[in-house]
Structures are given as structure tokens and as C-alpha cells.
Amino acid sequence: MEKRKNIWIWGSGLACGLMACLCVWLVVNNHSKATENADQSRTNYYVNVLASPPLPDSMTFCGENVPLADPSVREALDRELTAICYQHSTTLLCLKRSARWFPVMDKILKEEGAPADLKYLCVAESSLSNAISPAKAVGFWQFLEGTAKNYGLTVNEEIDQRYDVEKATRAACKYLKGGKSRLGTWSLAAAAYNMGEGGVKKNLTNQSSNQYWDTYFNPETARYVYRILAYKLLFENPAAYGVRLNESDKYQPIECEDIIVDSTVVNWYDFCKTNDMTYKDLKVWNPWVRGSKLTVPAGKSYTIKKPAKKK
Numbered sequence: 001m002e003k004r005k006n007i008w009i010w011g012s013g014l015a016c017g018l019m020a021c022l023c024v025w026l027v028v029n030n031h032s033k034a035t036e037n038a039d040q041s042r043t044n045y046y047v048n049v050l051a052s053p054p055l056p057d058s059m060t061f062c063g064e065n066v067p068l069a070d071p072s073v074r075e076a077l078d079r080e081l082t083a084i085c086y087q088h089s090t091t092l093l094c095l096k097r098s099a100r101w102f103p104v105m106d107k108i109l110k111e112e113g114a115p116a117d118l119k120y121l122c123v124a125e126s127s128l129s130n131a132i133s134p135a136k137a138v139g140f141w142q143f144l145e146g147t148a149k150n151y152g153l154t155v156n157e158e159i160d161q162r163y164d165v166e167k168a169t170r171a172a173c174k175y176l177k178g179g180k181s182r183l184g185t186w187s188l189a190a191a192a193y194n195m196g197e198g199g200v201k202k203n204l205t206n207q208s209s210n211q212y213w214d215t216y217f218n219p220e221t222a223r224y225v226y227r228i229l230a231y232k233l234l235f236e237n238p239a240a241y242g243v244r245l246n247e248s249d250k251y252q253p254i255e256c257e258d259i260i261v262d263s264t265v266v267n268w269y270d271f272c273k274t275n276d277m278t279y280k281d282l283k284v285w286n287p288w289v290r291g292s293k294l295t296v297p298a299g300k301s302y303t304i305k306k307p308a309k310k311k
Helices: 002-050 071-085 088-111 116-126 145-150 165-183 186-195 197-206 219-236 268-274 279-285
Strands: 059-061 064-066 256-261 302-307
Touching (some): 071 088, 088 116, 088 219, 116 219, 145 165, 165 186, 165 197, 186 197, 186 219
16 A cells, blocks of 8 residues: 555656756747747838838929939939838828728819829928928928919918818919929929029039939939829828828828808808707818908909718
């Protein structure tokens, strides 16, 4: 009996020892795998973050060839593409906003006979937002007040149509088409959008040049067109630059009803109550409304956008 007891105790001890060894092996093995996975994860992270964005062998802007065989052109584009690929939050928001605003711009660009690529200039200007620059340029297309008025936009205490995406897009088309006709190329017209036609012409004359790509400009204008090109590459093939964005993540167009205003609005708060809309809706979807009232001259009218009721 004593012998059986000793055998049982010995067997139990052996089993416990084996179980302890197994537990130790599992802990060590899992820790090793966890460490390996963590190392792999860190490796993938750094590879993704530090990867150089791919450049195409060739590309066009508004139908014009971009001379990427020129090292200075290629490196200038690489600089801007690298910059926008790694300013993550701004670039991601631009991509999200594009689903709402590109259809609006594409329609107007087509109607105005302007190339679709010009919408990327708007991205470079304002990140598709009603921004205000230190120089007081305003809106998606960043018009200064004087230029805006010259191209048919109304700017006063009550309204500022630089904040109206549709009207500002049409004004930008006129500006850029005029620049192209006078300067000869869309790339120079884009450069003039940044520094003005007078500055571009002076640089071309002094340097006996007729192309953006081989003209020496100030640093801002020298980078400007390349930034537009970089946005074009990213927006046309976001997956190639590591963007993970579902269609449902984008800001979709909002269906709106048009309210035609052909008489003076004495008070916008009362107007909103009468038209079954919130004051917030008025300001969000009609940011060009700046004052507390709207004076409407005889024979003139304005269109107020009201978000359609959800069914």
C-alpha cells in the first residue's frame, strides 16, 4: 500500500512538472510570437510612412505634356507629392470633400469650356474649403476683393459671392481662360493665378522663355503648379499612394431645394422661419450670405439653397 502511495505521489509530481514546463513553453513561445509580430508591425509601419510616393513616367496637365524627363521638373514634382502624401489630415479631408464638390466643379468647368484638371488648382488654393488667406483672399478659389469684382462677383456688407462655390468657379474659369489665351499655356495661366499675369510676363520676357517648366520663378510660384500636379496624381489614383478611404467615408453631395428670392429680406431669422429651415442651414449652405438682411434691387434675384427634407 505504501509503495502504491509513493508511485502515485511520484506520478503526480511528474505530471505537475510536465504541466509547468508546458506552461513556461507556451508563455515563452507566445511572447516570442508577439515580439515578432510587433517587430513586423513596426517594420510595416516605417516602410509605409517612409515610402517614397511613386512618380509616373509621363503625365499631362490640361492636355499639355509635363516634361518629366527633365530632372528639375521630376524632382520638383516629387517634392510636392511627398509633402501632400505626408500631411495626412489635410490631404484626407481634401479627398473626403472632393466627393461633394468635384461634381459641382466638373459640371461648371465643362459648361465654361475649361479643362477638368483646373479643379486641382482649387484643391491647392483652399483644400476645398471657404478659407481666408493672410492676404484676405477668400473662398474655395481664393479671390481678392478687387479681382472678384472684376470677374463679376458681388462683394459688399450683405453678400460675398467669393463664398459661393458655383459663382466663384465660373469666375475662376473666366480668369484662367483669359490667362491661357494671353500667355499661351494652361501651366502659365495657373502660375499667373498665383502671382498675377504681370509678374509672369515680366519673368518670361526677362528670361526669354515661353514655358513654365524652364522659367525661374519666386519660390511660391515655382512650387505652385507642381503642387497642383501632385494633387492630380493623388486624387486620380489614391490607392497607389497608400490611401484607404471607402466611398462611405467621403462627404456626399447634399440634395437641396432652391428658394428664389426676388424681394428684399428684412431679417434672415424671420426668412428661415417662414421657409421652414434653420438659420444654421442658411449659413452652412449659403455662406455667401454675410449680413443680417438682403437688399434685392428691382429685376434682380438670388437663390437660397435649402437642404431637402429627409424622407
